[in-house]
Amino acid sequence: MMKERETRSNAAKKQKSAAMDGAFGEYGSAEHLLDELIWLDAGLQTLLGAGGDDPLADPLAAFKGMYVSREELLDSGAAAPDEQMARAWIAYTAFRRETEERIGTRAAAGMGPPLMRLAESMRLTVWEYRCVVLCLAAEWDRKYEKWFAYLNDDATVKAPTVDLALRLLGDAEADRQLGRRLLGEGGSLRRWLLRPPGEGMAAQGLRTPLRLDERVVSFLLETEALDGRLLGVVESREPHEAPEPEGEGAAGADSRMKQALDGWPSGSVPVVGLWGARGGGKRSCLHRLAAGRGQRLLMVSLAALPSEAELLRGKMDSIVREALLTDAAIAFAEEDGLWKERLPREVLLSSLQAYAESARRPLIGWSGLERRSGSELPLPDRAAYWSGEVPPPGAEARAGLWRSHASELGEAANSPGAPDYNELASELASRFSHTPGQIASAWRQALVLAAERGDGLPRREELAAAARGQFRHRLARHADRIEARRGWSDLIIPADSLETIREACSRYVHRETVLGQWGFGGKLSYGTGVHMLFAGPPGTGKTMAAEVVAGELGLELYRVDLSRIVSKYIGETEQRLRELFDEARQSGAILFFDEGDALFGKRTEVKDAHDRYANMEAAYLLQLIEGYDGVTILATNLMQNLDEALLRRMSIIVKFPFPDAEDRVRIFRSLLPAGAPLDEDLDLPFLAQRVEASGGHIKNIVLAAAFLAAGERRPIGMSHMVRAARAELQKLGKIPMREAFAPYGD
Structure with missing residues (x-):
């Protein structure tokens, strides 16, 4: 039976190895994993030879671990492996090394599948890499659940355990000791790649199941671009999506950042802080900085992070894990200054310290409205901090941005009756010191206002209103x-x-x-x-x-x-x-x-x-x-x-002098709306001569007279004006003589 098993195993090895000898085309995650499973299947088959039947062929194999026979008890001593089994294991380890070398050669020919990228970004050892493959097998094909249950001698444990990993992944006893250390609490496997054991599981020792974190699985199987637990908190920006700088302010910040990064102290953790007005391009500058290093950027919203310490720790662990998996830089967007009172500083600091220690190429960014000193931020050890301003573009650059958005209208912008957008661009650029982001937002808002009117061409007043609407502040507090x-x-x-x-x-x-x-x-x-x-x-x-x-x-x-x-x-x-x-x-x-x-x-x-x-x-x-x-x-x-x-x-x-009689006439006239009914006897020059009052008091007189006329259902006449004027003058301590308004007075 052993001979038959070896024959079947060798045939499978030859068949799968032949598949690896094909042309080196696009080497995807699925194809790469299938290649890795070649040595894993061979190892499982070899372990099976130590005692037990094929769990896929024996219908009673699934019950292994649910009962213990007398023979099993008598055979549970530490019996030395027989010579045939030792030879089989030596042959297997040689086959595994050969297979891994061939996979590495093939993967190096392309961009590298996720498993390879993971190993590089997290600097995994060979043993850790094999452990990831072992755990991923259970997520790839349910057939491995039977294998693991059988080899764990427990039908309820259908995942690889610490014991199984130690038996399967090493070549000698020294590898078993190495595996124990790598699976410890301080290792990368336990800290970032494996799920926590769960309630009561930590004390199980060798029987502790090993399961990959959900995000690690989705990354390796390429089913998720970003951890779903980070949606609404993190925005992912890829290197190839980096925009060109808009305006001389952003270009200058790019140049200063690059110059500073070139001279960064060796062995330090680079931290870049950018400050400036909203929409000035701070995030885009950090995006270009990361892209220049070939890195993805994870932009974290500080306002969206939970304030409770344990929840924040879990969210930060997910963020750091995402950065480690994808070799990404982490940047924080400071929407306001409330984060310092709301978020526990020690949690942010410990998470960034773990990122700095575990990442292959750590890079931390910080963006906000105000300049921040290094002492204000939760910076890890060995952090080298540089900060700079991203100023808004000048008037000429702003006008160019307005014109570029107007050009999106195409020929319609030059149609008869369309506003002169070139002139409007210069006017808006002079009136509003907007950033590129604010200009883009204002243009979109102006298009909405025009569409509400039933037109696709924004007017001058709509553009001005949209531009004013870009200001966000809390002035109403004071x-x-x-x-x-x-x-x-x-x-x-x-x-x-x-x-x-x-x-x-x-x-x-x-x-x-x-x-x-x-x-x-x-x-x-x-x-x-x-x-x-x-x-x-x-x-x-x-x-x-x-x-x-x-x-x-x-x-x-x-x-x-x-x-x-x-x-x-x-x-x-x-x-x-x-x-x-x-x-x-x-x-x-x-x-x-x-x-x-x-x-x-x-x-x-x-x-x-x-x-x-x-x-x-x-x-x-x-x-x-x-x-x-x-x-x-x-x-x-x-x-x-x-x-x-x-x-x-x-x-x-x-x-502002006290108005003379001529100015008072003009004030009276300016305060009377075109739609107000006026009596023919209304004599404004007469009133201006008799009423020596400022514009504010004249406003009160006109408004009071209008209410008097409305109450009598008559046009506004001199009788109403005189009565209102006398009342206003009395408020000022001036008591007019009875004949002062003759012949209009009582």
Whole structure:
């Protein structure tokens, strides 16, 4: 019977070996595994010769391990193997080495099947590699379950065990000792490739089943591109998908990263940190860095990681396993700064330490909105940290990006009636300092707005609205948004004041030309923003002017709520101010400080601690104003109360005088809508002469008169205006004489 078994086994060996001698074509995972199973089948057949029948032929073999016979007990001693069996095992080990050499030669001719790539990326020993093949066999073909149950002497254990691996995979006793060490808790097999033993399984010793982790199986059988447990947390980016850099900012960051990587200290773990505005291309830069090394990039969302320590440890283990399997770099995307309080630092650190120690070519990336020092990040030992900014592209590059998206419209973009997208591109690039990602998102949003209108060509206002919608911030925590509904025609102030405001808007529009192209930005490290001071009595149009500026520049307008900024606790006001300006810097919004003298008042003589800290707050706010490169507007009724240091930092100062009679006529007319019914006796010049009030009070008069007329179901007439005017003047402490509004008065 032994001779018959040897004959059948040798025939199978010759048949399968002949299949390996064919042409070296595409060597896939299935073909490679079948080749590996040649030596495994031979080994199982050889082990079978040590005692027992063929489990595939003997119907009683499946019951082995469910009962113990007297003969088996008497034969369970450590009997020395007979000479014939020893020769069979020597022949098998020689055949296994020969088969493995032929497989290695064939695999080296191509890209390498997953098993080979796994062995290279995780630097597996020969014994570990054989153990992976042994465990994978049970996932490939259910016939091996019978073999394993039989050879384990336990019909309930249909997976390879530690004992079976030690008996089958080595050539000598030294290999058995090596296998025990490699299957220990600190080895790569147990740490990354095998499933945990499960409850109560760790104490079984030699009988512990060996099963591959689900992701290892899907990787080796090529049934999954990314671990399904990482969906929503990890984005995989392949080397051949790396995009070209968009703009000079991304290209410059690429060059600096490559130069730094070329000079990285030997034996260190390279860590690259990139910071900059959203959509600036930080992730693409890291993608190109990994692709330059021929590596895949795993981009991890910190916001999507679980905060509970055990769940986070399990997710990080899956991420590190994925990186080790595919020889990938790991990069973290920091959507906000909350990860430091939310995620246990020690878990992140231990996981990255394990990655650094186990990976063949470790590379760690970090991207966020703010610059991070190495001490802020959970960096492993021997980490060499480099950080750099990915600045937004200049105005010319931004215009080119807008034009490239417009070119996707094809001939329709040049059809009659279509907007001039070349001109629009230059206008949008000047108004909005968007990143490439924000421009692409704005263009998609504009197409949606156009489609909603039933057209495929976005209009100017749709592109502008989509561009404004790209700003993401949390300014509502400290300020209130003001909808910019007023235009230049609504703003009734002296011509010289109006011209000054227009010049300030032009200054913002052309800042890229002056600061960027002409080089003034390189000379000035601060003070490059546009800061306006509107001074004048209440109701003279300061808030309306702020709305006009916001509408002209296409920016959001936020009025700072002092109640949410000023705090009685020392240091908290400064913290809130810093958060306010940080959010404004991310959004590009206009900060409007109404009643600005409350925050920017003159610093006083220090008589107690309160004076000292109040002066510190004022000084800190002046520094923030000077360092802010956006637009700020301060409005005050009492300019003489403002600190002189603030006046020096203002780009322009516009005075809003009390309106004269001619201006009051214009204000009355501007406040009356075209659809409002007006009586023929309405005499606006007469009202303007009799009512000495600012625009804010005139607004109250017109609105009150409209409600009076509506209540009487009559057009708005002089009687309504006079009654409303008298009530408003009384609010101001002015009691008009009875004959003041004659002949329209009572």
